[in-house]
Amino acid sequence: xxxxxxxxxxxxxxxxxxxxxxxxxxxxxxxxxxxxxxxxxxxxxxxxxxxxxxxxxxxxxxxxxxxxxxxxxxxxxxxxxxxxxxxxxxxxxxxxxxxxxxxxxxxxxxxxxxxxxxxxxxxxxxxxxxxxxxxxxxxxxxxxxxxxxxxxxxxxxxxxxxxxxxxxxxxxxxxxxxxxxxxxxxxxxxxxxxxxxxxxxxxxxxxxxxxxxxxxxxxxxxxxxxxxxxxxxxxxxxxxxxxxxxxxxxxxxxxxxxxxxxxxxxxxxxxxxxxxxxxxxxxxxxxxxxxxxxxxxxxxxxxxxxxxxxxxxxxxx
Numbered sequence: 001x002x003x004x005x006x007x008x009x010x011x012x013x014x015x016x017x018x019x020x021x022x023x024x025x026x027x028x029x030x031x032x033x034x035x036x037x038x039x040x041x042x043x044x045x046x047x048x049x050x051x052x053x054x055x056x057x058x059x060x061x062x063x064x065x066x067x068x069x070x071x072x073x074x075x076x077x078x079x080x081x082x083x084x085x086x087x088x089x090x091x092x093x094x095x096x097x098x099x100x101x102x103x104x105x106x107x108x109x110x111x112x113x114x115x116x117x118x119x120x121x122x123x124x125x126x127x128x129x130x131x132x133x134x135x136x137x138x139x140x141x142x143x144x145x146x147x148x149x150x151x152x153x154x155x156x157x158x159x160x161x162x163x164x165x166x167x168x169x170x171x172x173x174x175x176x177x178x179x180x181x182x183x184x185x186x187x188x189x190x191x192x193x194x195x196x197x198x199x200x201x202x203x204x205x206x207x208x209x210x211x212x213x214x215x216x217x218x219x220x221x222x223x224x225x226x227x228x229x230x231x232x233x234x235x236x237x238x239x240x241x242x243x244x245x246x247x248x249x250x251x252x253x254x255x256x257x258x259x260x261x262x263x264x265x266x267x268x269x270x271x272x273x274x275x276x277x278x279x280x281x282x283x284x285x286x287x288x289x290x291x292x293x294x295x296x297x298x299x300x301x302x303x304x305x306x307x308x309x310x311x312x313x314x315x316x317x
Contacts, residue, residue, distance in 0.1 A: 001020050001025050001027070001028060001029070001294065001295050001297070001311075002029055002030070002031060002057075002200065002294055002295060002296040002297065003016070003017075003028045003029070003030055003041045003042075003045070004016075004030075004035075004036055004041045005297060005307060006297070006299060007299075007303070008307070010036065010040065010041060010044065013041065013044060013045075013048075014044075014048045015306075015308070016307065016311075017044075017045050017048050017049045017052065018048070018049065019307065019308040019311045019312070020049075020052070020311055020315070021049055021051060021052055022312070022315075022317070023311045023312045023314065023315025023316070023317050024315040024316040024317025025052070025311075025315055025316070026052065026053055027052065027053040027054070027055060027292055027294065028041070028042065028045050028049075028052050028053070028054050028055070029054075029055045029056070029057045029087070029198070029200070029292075029294045030042050030054075030055075030056050030057070031056075031057055031058065031200075031296075032056070032058065032059055032060060032063075032091075033095060034095075034099065038056040038058070038059045039056070039059075039072050039075075039076055042054040042055075042056070042076055042080075042084070043075075043076060043079060045080075046076065046079040046080040046083070046084075047079070050080070050083075052083070053083045053084075053085070054076065054080050054083055054084045054085070055084065055085040055086070055087055055152070055198070055292075056085075056086055056087045056088075057087040057152075057154070057172050057174075057198060057200055057294060058087040058088055058089035058091070058154045058172060059072075059073075059086065059087060059088055059089070060088075060089060060090070060091035060095060060096060061088055061089065061090060061091070061107075061110050061111050061114040061115075062090070062091060062096040062100070062102045062103075062104060062107075062110060063091070063095070063096060063100045063102060066114060066117045066118070066121070066134060066136055066139070067121075067136070067139050069114065069118065070117070070118055070121040070122060070139070070141060071141065073086045073118065073122060073145075073149055074122060074141050074143055074144065074145050075143070076149070077122070077145035077147060077148065077149045078143060078145050078146070081145065081146055081147045082147045084149045085149055085150045085151075085152055085169075085170070085196075086118070086149045086150070086151055086152065087152040087153075087154060087172045087198070088111060088114060088115060088118075088151065088152070088153055088154065089111065089153065089154030089155075089172065090104075090107035090108070090110065090111050090154070090160075090228075092104075092226050092228065094226070105133070106132070106133055108159060108160060108163070109132045109133050110133045110134075111153065111160070111163070112132075112163055112167070113131035113132055113133045113134060115151055115153060115163075115167060115168060116131065116167070117131065117136065118151055119151060119167075121139060121140075121141055122141070122144070122145065122148040122149065122151075123144075123148055124140075124141060124144035125140075126138060126139065126140040127139045127140075150169035150170060150194075150196070151168050151169050151170075152164075152168055152169060152170035152171060152172050152196065152198060153167075153168040153170070153171055153172065154171075154172040154173075154174065155171050155172070155173070155184075156174075156228060156229065156231075156232035156235075157187075157228075157231060157232055157235055158187040158235070161184060161187040161188050161189075162187065162188065162189050164188060165187075165188035165189040165190060165191045165192075165195070166189065166190070168192075168195075169192060169194065169195060169196065170195055170196030170197065170198060170291075171184075171188060171195075171196075171197055171198070172198045172199070172200070173197065173198065173199040173200070173290070174199070174200045175200075175202075175223060175224065175229055175232070175233075175269060176199070176232075176236065176269070177268035177269055178268075178281070178284035178285045178287075178288050179268070179288070180236050181197075181199070181285060181288035181289050181290060182288060182289065183235075183236060185197065185289050196291050196292060197289060197290050197291045197292070198290070198291065198292040198294060199285055199290045199292070199293055199294065200294045200296050201271060201282055201285060201293055201294065201295055201296065202216075202219065202269065202270045202271065202296050202298055203270075203271045203272075203278045203282070203295045203296065203297055203298065203314070204216070204270055204271065204272040204278075204297075204298040204299075204300060205272070205273070205274065205275040205278045205297070205300060205310060205313075205314060206272060206273075206300035206301060206302060207272075207273060207274055208300070208301050209272060209273075211300065211301050212266075212270065212272030212298075212300075213263060213266045213267075213270075213272075215270070215298055215299070216261075216266040216267075216269065216270035216272075217258040217259075217261050217266060218258065219270065219298075220245070220258075220261050220265070220266065220269060220270075221245060221249065221254065221257045221258045221261065224242065224245070225245070225246065225249045225257070230242075230246060238265070241262055241264075241265055242261070242265065244260035245257045245258075245260040245261050248260050270298070274313075275310060275313035275314045276313060278314060279313075279314055279315075279316075282295065295314065297310075
């Protein structure tokens with residue numbers, strides 16, 4: 001499950017994490033956009049639910065210095081030994097440049113360089129040298145984790161997917177349909193032993209299809225008009241179905257862009273229906289090759305109060 005859940009204060013998530021464990025969820029994965037940072041919700045979970053696995057999906061490679069990112073990862077790996085995975089990604093110009101005042105230059109190289117730096121630093125090596133996108137002078141972690149976390153890479157198109165297959169311990173997929181999974185996995189090339197495939201899946205557990213599709217259209221026009229996601233879906237073969245949305249968006253017609261997204265695209269990318277139906281749709285991702293399907297819950301008209309019942313109906317148990 002993606003955490004934290006919306007509308008519930010972090011201080012009250014102990015009950016949420018307990019409900020997730022009872023329902024059979026094995027992993028908690030955080031994100032980092034404009035809500036909580038990626039590490040704090042997982043640090044709480046490390047103390048409250050020591051049986052659950054933890055992961056970031058994702059931590060941007062531009063918004064922290066390499067040394068600070070290594071320290072964040074090492075601290076959480078120490079708090080949850082053998083249960084933490086660090087997911088890295090380039091993120092987007094809006095998050096990096098517009099919100100964090102950092103340059104968004106050469107995202108592929110920066111991601112590759114941070115991945116290589118962390119591999120060495122989290123193993124306890126002294127890192128001293130220049131990468132293509134930054135230089136580090138004699139950095140050594142003072143608290144090296146006994147179990148270095150696996151490093152997973154968020155990837156969309158073939159170049160980053162090949163990098164993940166060649167150098168990371170897993171890949172994190174996002175904004176794709178179950179039928180798209182084989183295309184993405186086919187671009188990974190040869191993988192390391194134990195390589196893991198994680199996918200974030202947007203789920204709106206309501207039988208109010210009008211609500212779910214309206215919310216899905218807003219999300220799709222917000223995300224899939226970002227250049228990297230637009231190119232990803234062109235590569236997946238959606239030029240014809242999403243082309244009208246992209247053209248309307250480029251012309252400044254936000255309302256028209258949303259209206260141009262076909263129902264079948266919304267239904268493929270934002271799962272909806274009863275919790276049980278959503279759970280069955282998530283299983284299609286696992287059948288297609290995803291090892292860790294990560295639900296991202298979206299608000300529903302029925303949403304109110306204690307989420308334990310909804311969690312139980314969505315959970316594999």
